[in-house]
Amino acid sequence: MMQQRWIAPAVATLIALVGSAVGQTTGPTTTTAPATTAPSGESMAVVVADVRGLVRVRESSDKPWQKATVGMKLGEGAEFQTGPKSACVCTIAPDQTIVLDRLGVISVAEAVKRGGTTRTDLLMKYGRTEYEIEAVGAKHDATIRSPSSTLAVRGTRVNLYDQPPFTPSAESYTGRAIYQYAKRQTALGGPGRGAIVRANRGSAAETALGETVVDPAIGQARTRSDAKLIETETSRGGVLSFDETTGINVIKGGAGPPGDEELAKFLPDRFNVIARWTGNQDLNLVLDPDFFPANQILANVGFFADNGTDEILFPGFGQNITASGGHIDFDHRGGANGGYEVASYNNPKSGIYGVIVIPGGRGGRDPAAVKIQAFLDGKSIDLVFPQLDEQGNLVFNEDGFVAIEISKIIERVVTTNETDVAGFTFVPSLEDLRGGEPQPEADNAAPPSKASDRAARKAALRAANDAKAAEKKQLVAQRAGERLAERERTRAARDIAKAREVDRKAGLSGLEGQMGPHLVPKK
Amino acid sequence: MLVGCQAARVDKPLTAELGSSDEDTQLEFWHTLAQQPVTSNDDAFHGLLLFLDSTDPATDYAGRVAALKERGLLPKDFAQPAEQAVDRGTLAIALSHALKIRGGIVMTLTGPTSRYATKELVFLGIYPPSSPNQTFSGTEYLGIIGKAEDYQRVARAGTSRPLDSLQPENDIQAGRDKQTPKELVEPSPPATP
Numbered sequence: 213m214m215q216q217r218w219i220a221p222a223v224a225t226l227i228a229l230v231g232s233a234v235g236q237t238t239g240p241t242t243t244t245a246p247a248t249t250a251p252s253g254e255s256m257a258v259v260v261a262d263v264r265g266l267v268r269v270r271e272s273s274d275k276p277w278q279k280a281t282v283g284m285k286l287g288e289g290a291e292f293q294t295g296p297k298s299a300c301v302c303t304i305a306p307d308q309t310i311v312l313d314r315l316g317v318i319s320v321a322e323a324v325k326r327g328g329t330t331r332t333d334l335l336m337k338y339g340r341t342e343y344e345i346e347a348v349g350a351k352h353d354a355t356i357r358s359p360s361s362t363l364a365v366r367g368t369r370v371n372l373y374d375q376p377p378f379t380p381s382a383e384s385y386t387g388r389a390i391y392q393y394a395k396r397q398t399a400l401g402g403p404g405r406g407a408i409v410r411a412n413r414g415s416a417a418e419t420a421l422g423e424t425v426v427d428p429a430i431g432q433a434r435t436r437s438d439a440k441l442i443e444t445e446t447s448r449g450g451v452l453s454f455d456e457t458t459g460i461n462v463i464k465g466g467a468g469p470p471g472d473e474e475l476a477k478f479l480p481d482r483f484n485v486i487a488r489w490t491g492n493q494d495l496n497l498v499l500d501p502d503f504f505p506a507n508q509i510l511a512n513v514g515f516f517a518d519n520g521t522d523e524i525l526f527p528g529f530g531q532n533i534t535a536s537g538g539h540i541d542f543d544h545r546g547g548a549n550g551g552y553e554v555a556s557y558n559n560p561k562s563g564i565y566g567v568i569v570i571p572g573g574r575g576g577r578d579p580a581a582v583k584i585q586a587f588l589d590g591k592s593i594d595l596v597f598p599q600l601d602e603q604g605n606l607v608f609n610e611d612g613f614v615a616i617e618i619s620k621i622i623e624r625v626v627t628t629n630e631t632d633v634a635g636f637t638f639v640p641s642l643e644d645l646r647g648g649e650p651q652p653e654a655d656n657a658a659p660p661s662k663a664s665d666r667a668a669r670k671a672a673l674r675a676a677n678d679a680k681a682a683e684k685k686q687l688v689a690q691r692a693g694e695r696l697a698e699r700e701r702t703r704a705a706r707d708i709a710k711a712r713e714v715d716r717k718a719g720l721s722g723l724e725g726q727m728g729p730h731l732v733p734k735k
Numbered sequence: 736m737l738v739g740c741q742a743a744r745v746d747k748p749l750t751a752e753l754g755s756s757d758e759d760t761q762l763e764f765w766h767t768l769a770q771q772p773v774t775s776n777d778d779a780f781h782g783l784l785l786f787l788d789s790t791d792p793a794t795d796y797a798g799r800v801a802a803l804k805e806r807g808l809l810p811k812d813f814a815q816p817a818e819q820a821v822d823r824g825t826l827a828i829a830l831s832h833a834l835k836i837r838g839g840i841v842m843t844l845t846g847p848t849s850r851y852a853t854k855e856l857v858f859l860g861i862y863p864p865s866s867p868n869q870t871f872s873g874t875e876y877l878g879i880i881g882k883a884e885d886y887q888r889v890a891r892a893g894t895s896r897p898l899d900s901l902q903p904e905n906d907i908q909a910g911r912d913k914q915t916p917k918e919l920v921e922p923s924p925p926a927t928p
Binding site: 262264266268277279293295296297299301311313314315317338339340342375376377378456457464494545546574575576 | 759762765766859863877881894899
């Protein structure tokens with residue numbers, strides 16, 4: 213009776229999982245009747261590999277339930293049930309793993325090896341099941357049935373969710389899968405990347421688009437480049453959500469950080485600082501700028517933190533947008549492939565920009581190898597960071613000062629306890645600034661070249677222009693103030709004249725300047 | 736018309752026979768509830784206590800209601816009978832409190848009322864599109880509890896996948912009795928150079 217209920221009459225579907233080590237795959241198979249026990253073949257054992265929480269099993273529908281324990285061996289007809297906050301991991305040697313998640317029910321209708329093909333037929337009544345085949349040298353014909361979905365997978369890991377009252381969904385973590393539901397079929401995932409499809413969307417792309425959330429705080433302020441950046445990440449397999457606590461879009465998973473060759477399309481504005489990392493950890497990129505005129509920047513390098521500013525750019529808590537136009541569009545919380553975050557300014561003010569990378573604590577806990585870069589008008593610019601030795605300690609020079617590293621790429625390893633990944637960069641770039649400043653002592657100092665002369669002249673010209681613009685602004689403000697004051701004086705004089713006229717008509721002349729109510733003579 | 740306006744009821748809540756907290760009975764309760772057409776108040780509150788605490792010390796419906804009122808999960812004036820089908824709004828209020836969902840500005844100002852708590856849970860994906868006056872079937876109730884657990888897992892471990900978010904040993908108390916490391920809940924304040 214229970215089995216018949218699982219075979220939905222009109223839209224009975226299968227999930228066919230087919231894997232092959234050499235990439236040869238068979239197409240998805242669809243049947244409308246439960247598979248019967250194969251007439252021949254070697255029965256495979258289903259072994260309980262891990263039990264978390266409340267899990268019970270029985271060998272068949274007519275046997276009593278018993279508590280699941282690690283090491284139990286069951287065969288065809290076995291049923292599994294999990295409670296809340298529970299999961300059961302089973303293996304079918306040598307290469308199949310089934311994970312039944314919380315509040316789910318699954319049974320093994322068939323697990324047999326015939327010739328070179330391993331045939332597995334699972335029935336999931338409701339819940340969520342993750343199924344993995346390590347397709348190494350063996351051919352599989354695996355079937356999971358749920359009341360309303362089909363998933364054909366080519367030797368990868370998939371997750372099927374089918375639980376009323378929610379829309380069924382299928383997710384492929386790695387590799388390609390074909391998802392069939394209600395007479396529709398769609399492909400999801402690909403080599404090295406995953407995707408998710410909900411049964412009420414036509415494809416993985418539509419699912420990703422449908423789950424894209426406009427930040428309710430600043431949705432109207434999103435520029436096209438911001439939206440494009442987020443769309444790019446979701447199209448690469450990242451899962452986008454919105455964190456109500458931190459108030460920012462959150463991206464998890466996905467293909468990981470962009471490579472060097474495709475970096476340009478991930479930099480939305482004129483000035484961008486990007487932190488890319490590998491390793492499953494949540495890292496936060498923070499910018500702490502202090503603005504100075506260009507000709508004062510280098511003089512304030514040691515002191516800029518003392519000025520204090522509320523322009524800190526942080527991925528969340530309302531600090532992902534600043535008054536000077538800085539923005540971080542999403543908080544990437546890492547994933548198996550790592551992640552990245554970008555802080556951007558379209559009209560960056562000149563000054564010193566402190567750059568910090570800190571653990572966010574809302575993702576995995578693996579050490580992360582992070583690369584930090586800054587770009588101004590499409591060009592990679594220098595970052596200044598303290599040097600670290602192999603143990604991650606600061607390096608001091610012979611004068612006792614922290615030795616610095618000036619580089620266009622800063623690489624560090626960040627653990628969840630790391631607090632010292634901090635340095636700074638400049639707008640204009642350090643190269644441009646140095647063009648107008650004496651070079652620091654160096655053993656191999658080269659004589660000034662034409663290029664540095666040009667840079668110096670450029671920096672000086674820019675500084676002069678900035679000063680002129682500031683002066684002009686001041687003058688305009690002054691003149692506007694004067695005009696306003698003049699207008700006020702004229703208006704006040706007019707009001708006084710009008711009041712005197714009224715008083716004269718009312719026979720109150722001679723009372724100007726006297727406070728208090730005036731007696732109005734009776735008519 | 737009057738009959739049509741009456742709330743749905745069950746003949747007998749499952750807790751009459753499956754109300755104890757031992758592991759076998761808990762599993763039997765959940766998967767029997769999945770076959771029920773409607774979830775009663777008694778069954779819903781028993782399930783909620785099992786979900787939150789993995790145990791329900793109350794022996795009857797009055798005890799469960801008192802326990803939930805004491806924890807602020809039910810309004811003080813809640814007085815619906817045990818057999819009545821649970822409102823989505825009532826459960827939304829309880830889940831909002833239990834999962835520490837603050838909601839938007841209206842919910843912050845007014846507190847989690849039936850209407851806004853339901854809206855908030857719909858927004859978070861814990862509820863399907865719902866009205867607070869609807870009820871749940873048994874299998875739908877399991878789906879809601881599953882989503883609430885996913886919400887807790889993501890808040891705790893950043894993922895809802897079981898092997899990444901459940902402890903290797905029996906983790907039936909996960910999310911309540913274990914002290915969550917602080918860095919998993921709040922980010923460190925941004926450092927300045």
